[in-house]
Amino acid sequence: xxxxxxxxxxxxxxxxxxxxxxxxxxxxxxxxxxxxxxxxxxxxxxxxxxxxxxxxxxxxxxxxxxxxxxxxxxxxxxxxxxxxxxxxxxxxxxxxxxxxxxxxxxxxxxxxxxxxxxxxxxxxxxxxxxxxxxxxxxxxxxxxxxxxxxxxxxxxxxxxxxxxxxxxxxxxxxxxxxxxxxxxxxxxxxxxxxxxxxxxxxxxxxxxxxxxxxxxxxxxxxxxxxxxxxxxxxxxxxxxxxxxxxxxxxxxxxxxxxxxxxxxxxxxxxxxxxxxxxxxxxxxxxxxxxxxxxxxxxxxxxxxxxxxxxxxxxxxxxxxxxxxxxxxxxxxxxxxxxxxxxxxxxxxxxxxxxxxxxxxxxxxxxxxxxxxxxxxxxxxxxx
Numbered sequence: 001x002x003x004x005x006x007x008x009x010x011x012x013x014x015x016x017x018x019x020x021x022x023x024x025x026x027x028x029x030x031x032x033x034x035x036x037x038x039x040x041x042x043x044x045x046x047x048x049x050x051x052x053x054x055x056x057x058x059x060x061x062x063x064x065x066x067x068x069x070x071x072x073x074x075x076x077x078x079x080x081x082x083x084x085x086x087x088x089x090x091x092x093x094x095x096x097x098x099x100x101x102x103x104x105x106x107x108x109x110x111x112x113x114x115x116x117x118x119x120x121x122x123x124x125x126x127x128x129x130x131x132x133x134x135x136x137x138x139x140x141x142x143x144x145x146x147x148x149x150x151x152x153x154x155x156x157x158x159x160x161x162x163x164x165x166x167x168x169x170x171x172x173x174x175x176x177x178x179x180x181x182x183x184x185x186x187x188x189x190x191x192x193x194x195x196x197x198x199x200x201x202x203x204x205x206x207x208x209x210x211x212x213x214x215x216x217x218x219x220x221x222x223x224x225x226x227x228x229x230x231x232x233x234x235x236x237x238x239x240x241x242x243x244x245x246x247x248x249x250x251x252x253x254x255x256x257x258x259x260x261x262x263x264x265x266x267x268x269x270x271x272x273x274x275x276x277x278x279x280x281x282x283x284x285x286x287x288x289x290x291x292x293x294x295x296x297x298x299x300x301x302x303x304x305x306x307x308x309x310x311x312x313x314x315x316x317x318x319x320x321x322x323x324x325x326x327x328x329x330x331x332x333x334x335x336x337x338x339x340x341x342x343x344x345x346x347x348x349x350x351x352x353x354x355x356x357x358x359x360x361x362x363x364x365x366x367x368x369x370x371x372x373x374x375x376x377x378x379x380x381x382x383x
Contacts, residue, residue: 035262049079066381070374077370084362099312103319103352104359114292115317120313127200128247128314131174150175158182165190168300170197184210200247200275200303204238208250211235212257212265229273237285243346244290245311246318248325251347255329258337271332276339322347323356 087368088103095110098117121335125131131149153161153175164172176182177190183250188210215231235254242250257264258271271323294304326333326349331349349357 004150021110024207064381066377070381072372072379073370073377078368080362080366080370084355084358087358088351103316103355105316115314117316120311124313127198129170129174129194129201129203131171132178132202141284162186165193168193168197170194170199171367172201173197174199177202182253196293196300197244197302200242200245201249203254204242204247204250208235208238208242209257211238212254212364215268216265219266225268225273228268230319232268232270232274233278233282234285235353236279236282237289240282240286240342240346241289241293243342244286245305246314247319248321252321252325255325255332259329271335276336279339314359316352319350319352322358323353326353326357327360 003320048188060213094108096102096108096113098109098113105114111115149171153164153172156164156172156183158179160174161179165176173190173194177187177194179187185208191203191206191210195207197203211231212233215228215235218227218231219225220228239250239254242248254270258269261267290305297304325347334343338347
């Protein structure tokens with residue numbers, strides 16, 4: 001039996017990736033690990049900013065063997081943290097103003113600028129359509145993200161919701177495109193309207209998924225599969241449009257299908273039907289898609305979309321999500337599927353992305369393991 005793929009599956013994946021990025025953005029200074037050891041203050045090893053936190057707990061000076069082992073572990077934590085900063089290369093260890101070249105809000109900004117950036121990020125994400133209906137699906141409570149804005153619309157009957165959507169009500173469209181109670185045609189129309197309004201998260205992901213589902217149905221093992229390839233190319237054109245608009249949601253939807261192509265695409269592996277030469281056509285299609293969106297916007301008296309309207313917080317958000325996308329799909333991103341010009345522009349491991357990847361590993365793997373060993377030694381010391 002063919003596996004049914006709906007937006008709810010994609011939403012869960014996108015939420016997982018998005019919320020990881022949000023978590024490592026908003027993790028507060030009060031919860032960030034204090035670094036205890038001194039750092040070699042050379043150009044190759046920048047000075048580490050100290051944070052007032054207690055993930056690695058300070059100990060009293062002691063000459064005992066166990067205390068020396070504990071201090072060695074704290075020194076190791078300090079060195080590993082310094083390494084996350086070195087990954088940033090051009091990101092020096094100092095405090096930046098919001099307008100400068102910062103990367104990690106919790107580390108690089110003052111408390112005032114940190115709160116300002118946090119506020120702007122929430123507004124930016126909502127404007128881009130990052131609002132997901134909080135629901136219980138098969139007994140699992142889905143993550144919450146800006147769902148408080150959607151709550152009033154969840155109680156509206158389907159006909160009224162569609163009417164609001166027909167009037168281009170952004171929040172009604174977001175609820176409708178995530179609804180299991182309407183037809184795929186209604187969801188696709190809502191997705192198209194969202195894209196015209198500038199949405200490049202849920203709306204564009206739905207359109208990419210539509211193309212991939214069409215490719216799945218058109219695919220037949222052993223045939224030339226021209227129709228299936230056509231849908232794959234169009235999905236990648238939409239992905240590139242999303243990347244041009246500094247958003248990775250559509251790419252993550254595509255990667256999810258590609259990563260599990262045996263189930264989601266009935267065995268159709270995009271890597272076997274798309275070549276680097278096809279990306280010239282994909283870029284042309286992306287440009288046409290961009291122009292078409294602006295034509296529809298002009299008809300609705302909306303301003304023209306432009307790459308230059310990407311804000312500072314939008315660029316930071318992009319790099320945060322790119323770091324988590326690499327964490328999920330590194331093998332596909334670095335494979336021959338994507339051409340060099342994509343890897344040098346859209347999916348480039350910038351110094352900030354490299355720092356974020358190293359930082360996540362430090363916070364989720366290295367530091368917890370060091371803390372575990374420290375607690376174990378402290379228990380031995382007390383015993």
